[in-house]
Amino acid sequence: MANIITRHIPNTITCCNLISGCVAIMAAIYGDLKLAMLFIVVGAVFDFFDGMAARLLHVSSPIGKELDSLADVITFGLAPSVMLFQELSILEYPFGSIYRWQFSGVVPYVAFLMAAFSALRLAKFNVDERQATSFIGLPTPANALFWGSLLLGLDRQMQALNWAPLALIGLMLLSCWLLVAELPMFALKFKQWGWKGNEIKYIFVLSCIPLLIIFKVLAFAIIIAWYVVLSIYVNATKKQ
Numbered sequence: 001m002a003n004i005i006t007r008h009i010p011n012t013i014t015c016c017n018l019i020s021g022c023v024a025i026m027a028a029i030y031g032d033l034k035l036a037m038l039f040i041v042v043g044a045v046f047d048f049f050d051g052m053a054a055r056l057l058h059v060s061s062p063i064g065k066e067l068d069s070l071a072d073v074i075t076f077g078l079a080p081s082v083m084l085f086q087e088l089s090i091l092e093y094p095f096g097s098i099y100r101w102q103f104s105g106v107v108p109y110v111a112f113l114m115a116a117f118s119a120l121r122l123a124k125f126n127v128d129e130r131q132a133t134s135f136i137g138l139p140t141p142a143n144a145l146f147w148g149s150l151l152l153g154l155d156r157q158m159q160a161l162n163w164a165p166l167a168l169i170g171l172m173l174l175s176c177w178l179l180v181a182e183l184p185m186f187a188l189k190f191k192q193w194g195w196k197g198n199e200i201k202y203i204f205v206l207s208c209i210p211l212l213i214i215f216k217v218l219a220f221a222i223i224i225a226w227y228v229v230l231s232i233y234v235n236a237t238k239k240q
Helices: 002-029 033-057 062-090 097-126 140-153 157-158 164-180 199-239
Strands: 134-136 184-186
Touching: 002 033, 002 199, 033 062, 033 140, 062 140, 062 157, 062 164, 097 140, 097 164, 140 157, 140 164, 140 199, 157 164, 164 199, 184 199
Parallel strands: none
Antiparallel strands: 134 184
């Protein structure tokens, strides 16, 4: 009986991730970006612990891996896409009033490209064995936290700018590319706790503390952007 329960613990945690994503989607549909962001964060916590539970309990399975990807598509692909869709639906567009309603009724649907690229990333890298100690491309949880933080933290500012939709769409296309790009990104995994060999990781972690204190909710977006910049720097210095 104990073995049966133990075997299902990681998948149960993964399902909690999926349910968190569903709640985030419904919150976004009703325009509650704060609640949507909260449940994306909750989903990210479950996503962290399901893999840890599987390793600790030695019950990893192909079904668990597939279920994890399905949950990630919901929580970290569709949920932030719905948040972006809602934001693009209420923003003012830099066009004449005669055509504005046409753009606001059609353009927001481009947000779901992000959900498609999130699914493509998960499918592509599920069969990639190069990510044992690092990531290739932007992880879907990081992308979701970036968008949740950005949309929630700059909501009022974006509503005051009529070019905000164009900036958001451009940024969304960039994040879609980062999701599937062949761009190595460092992982926060420490083989040893010394400074040598972990310089970038310690710099990143220590720099996150003041960012969280100063920028609060928006800090997540800044931290993810900083993570991408540091990863590009690390790759550039390695090639020299």
